[in-house]
Amino acid sequence: MAAKKASETFSKSMIEDVHKWGCLKQTGVSLRYMMEFGSKPNERNLLIxxxxxxKELPIRIARRAIELQNLPYGLSHKPAVLKVRDWYLDSFRDLRTFPDIKNMNDEKAFTDMIKAIKVRHNNVVPTMALGVQQLKKGMDPKIVDEDLDEIHQFLDRFYMSRIGIRMLIGQHVELHNPHPAPHCVGYIDTKMSPVEVARNASEDARSICCREYGSAPDVHIYGDPDFTFPYVPAHLHLMVFELVKNSLRAVQERFMDSDKVTPPVRIIVADGLEDVTIKVSDEGGGIARSGLPKIFTYLYSTARNPLDENEDVGVSDNVTMAGYGYGLPICRLYARYFGGDLQIISMEGYGTDAYLHLSRLGDSQEPLP
Structure with a gap:
């Protein structure tokens, strides 16, 4: 079945509208602004x-939809990418056909609609990964390694934008929660303990490691459990989980058939004036220096891809130890979204240290692609 062109599924006037909105300027928001604004979720603020x-979501979504139409190497025509493009166009249409919001009834209907948009986009990451795989299949491996810079830059922009869209929708929806967790403003915990989040994320990663290998290295956490700062716990959990999972897998595979004692993975949480830094350290044998530039690319994973061409993305929801090579680049985007960063330092033959820097000022604007 030939994939439909956007013009066959969507009206000409709507496609023109997408292009018009895609040219408008996006407005970034800072963590601090979200926190201050959301601390009084009264009717007036919810309406604003x-x-x-x-106004903002159609601009961000239109920009992505336009980019999805114009990707190099024919990536735009891969079935998985067309599926993602249609999700974006459907969401754009939903937002644009929604009338102006004048009162709380409108606001409630709008909130339900954006909730549905967020669910519609749940599988964007694995589906795009599948599209890139479909592309790689037919390409000369030499080109794949050297030439896909443009595709990387697109995916960085695309996923960064997605983090922002999901944060804005999630934050708005969560402000309606009649019983927010103590000191939480929407998705933001104003008193988040990084040690506690790291502990939960490590336990999750260890249980997956146990499921896959039958056992898991210990994780030792160093840092003050009482230290807190404002951040989005879900973002931090995702990042630490990914880093610890990689470390556990490396250590487990290195010491699987050895009679040596398996060394623990160490997590150190340090609070500086500007940054909170979390270091995840392992003795899993490290990464060769030639492999280091590749770890932040979307086209590289040392593990086999759990998403198979023929299986439906929506069905399997279980996390495996090794993903489709997306863990680290996406982690880094989450870190950068609120002004932080992620660095990986490796000693081949020994192990790897990942440094996760989180900005504690909360003033940095979203990096809008």
Missing amino acids: SAQFLH
Whole structure:
């Protein structure tokens, strides 16, 4: 079945509308602004927030939809990418056909609609990964290694934008929660303990490691459990989980058939004036220096891809120890989204240290692609 062109599924006037909105300027928001604004989720603020999203979301979504149409190497025509493009166009249409928000009834209907948009986009990452795989299949491996810079840059922009869209929708929806967790403003925990989040994320990673290998190295955490700062716990959990999972897998595979004692993975949490830094250290044998530039690319994983061409992305929801090579680049985007960063330092033959820097000032604007 030939994939439909956008013009066959969507009206000409809508496609023109997408291009018009795609040229408008995006408005970035800082963590601090989200925190201050959301600390009083009264009707007036919810209304202002909904009106802002009603204008902002179509701009961000239109930009991505236009990019999805114009990818190099024919990536735009891969079935998985067309599916993603249609999700974006459907969401754009939903937002644009929604009337102006004038009162709380409108606001409630709008909130339900953006909730549905967020669910529609749940599988964007694995589906795009599948599209890139479909592309790689037919390409000369030499080209794949050297030439896909453009595709990397696109995916960086695309996923960074997705983090922002999901954060804005999630934040607005969460402000309606009648019983927020103590000191939480939407998705933001104003008193998040990084040690506690690291502990939970490590336990999750260890249980997956046990499921896959039958056992898991210990994880030791160093840092003050009482130290807190404002951040989004879900983002930190995702990042630490990914880093610890990689470390556990490396250590487990290195010491699987050895009679030596398996060394623990160490997590150190340090609070500086500007940054909170979390270091994840392992003795899993490290990464060769020639492999280091590749670890932040979307086209490289040392593990086999759990997403198979023929299986439906939506069905399997279980996390495996080794993903489709997306863990680290996406982790780094989450870190950068609020002004932080992720660095990997490796000693081949010994192990790897990952440094996760989180900005504690909360002032940095979203990096809008």
